[in-house]
Amino acid sequence: MHNLLLVASLVTIAVSACNEPCFNNGQCSAPCPRCSPEGRCSSGYSCKSICAVNTDCSSDSCSVCAPVGTAFPGEFLCVAGCNQTCSTQADCYGANNFGCGNCVQGKCVKGKYCFDTCSSDEECGTYSDRSCGSCINGKCLANCGSTCTFDAACGNSSCPRCGGVNGTFTCCAPVTCGQSCSLDQDCGGQCSHCVSGKCA
Numbered sequence: 787m788h789n790l791l792l793v794a795s796l797v798t799i800a801v802s803a804c805n806e807p808c809f810n811n812g813q814c815s816a817p818c819p820r821c822s823p824e825g826r827c828s829s830g831y832s833c834k835s836i837c838a839v840n841t842d843c844s845s846d847s848c849s850v851c852a853p854v855g856t857a858f859p860g861e862f863l864c865v866a867g868c869n870q871t872c873s874t875q876a877d878c879y880g881a882n883n884f885g886c887g888n889c890v891q892g893k894c895v896k897g898k899y900c901f902d903t904c905s906s907d908e909e910c911g912t913y914s915d916r917s918c919g920s921c922i923n924g925k926c927l928a929n930c931g932s933t934c935t936f937d938a939a940c941g942n943s944s945c946p947r948c949g950g951v952n953g954t955f956t957c958c959a960p961v962t963c964g965q966s967c968s969l970d971q972d973c974g975g976q977c978s979h980c981v982s983g984k985c986a
Contacts, residue, residue, distance in 0.1 A: 787839075789884060790839065791834060792811035792957075793920075794809050796836075800971055801849035803815065803818070803827060804818035804827055804828065804829070804853045805818070805826050805827065805828070806825075806826065806827050806982050807825055807826060808821035808826065809821065809825065811841075813827070813848075814827035815827075817829060817918075820844075823835075823836075823844060826842075829844050829867060829911055829968070830842065830843045830844030830845055830846075830849075830864070831832055831843050831844060831848075831864045832844060832846075832847070832848065832864065833848035833862045833865065833866065834845055834848070834862065834863050834864065834865070835848075836850065836861065836862065836863060836912050837851040837863065837864045837974050838862065839851055839864050842864065842866065842894060842958065843864035843865075843936060846869065847866065847868040848864040848865050848866050848867070849866075849870060850864070850865050850866070850867040850879065850884075851863070851864055852865045852879040853883070853961025862945065865877065865878075866878055866879075867884065867886065867894065868885075868886035868894055868895065868906065869893050869894065870893065871890065871892055871893065871894075872889040872892060872893065872894045874889055875887065875888060875889045875908070877894065878894035878913075879891060884940070885912065885914075886915060887912065888907060888908055888913070890906070890908045891944075893913070894946050895909075897909065897910060897911045897913065897915075897975055898910050898911075898912075898918075898926045898967055899912070899915075899918065899926060899970065900917065900918035900926055900927065900928075900935075900939045901918070901926065901927070901939075901940045902925065902926045902927055903924055903925060903926075904921040904925065905921065905924070905925060905928050907919065907920050907921050908923060909926065909933060910926035910927075911926070911969070916932075917932070917933040917934050917935055917939060918930060918932075918934070918939050919933075920941065922941035922942065923941065925941065927939055927940065927941025927942075928929070928940050928941060928948070928956075928957045929942050929945070929957060930939065930942045930943075930944055930945035930958070930959075931945070931956050931957065931958050932955050932956060933954075933955065933956060934948035934955050935948065935955050936948055936957065939955035939957070942957060944959060945957040945958050945959055946959075946960070947960050948960065949961075960973055963976065963977035963978065963985050963986065964977070964984055964986075965984065965985050966983055966984065967983060967984065967985050968980065968983075973985035973986075
């Protein structure tokens with residue numbers, strides 16, 4: 787009986803070790819608590835591996851099980867989470883990794899908002915709101931043609947106006963005399979009023 791317990795104990799230790807055979811997560815323990823699809827104890831599925839829940843994924847490199855996107859509905863992959871390693875913004879699935887959708891200095895982090903201090907464009911804008919996505923004079927602001935929500939967010943002196951139609955607003959130059967407008971703020975220079983749809 788004593789020998790049988792010893793053998794069972796050795797089997798448990800062997801199955802718990804990294805890279806040893808397993809049938810389920812319950813047979814594996816730290817530092818390799820996951821039973822991989824190949825039937826081996828591991829620290830978790832590697833980046834871009836198919837997964838079902840966050841606990842399938844490696845806690846060290848890609849700890850979030852995120853939807854792949856509309857091309858493959860219902861399919862999930864292990865991706866980098868907050869403060870985990872990345873090489874591009876695409877490595878950081880912002881909406882599904884607790885908002886850390888910006889890749890800054892090789893780590894997935896939350897983006898900064900309008901007027902926050904910055905040192906690079908990558909720091910600015912968040913996964914859900916890309917307005918103020920440029921670092922201009924040390925502050926997160928919107929550049930010419932960038933999405934904006936108000937004039938003060940437009941940091942380029944050539945495009946100080948936040949304007950547009952149908953709910954899409956970008957930083958642009960004021961409209962000049964005689965050109966089409968909707969509001970007074972559309973117009974600039976000597977013709978700063980919108981009269982009958984024209985700057986006058």
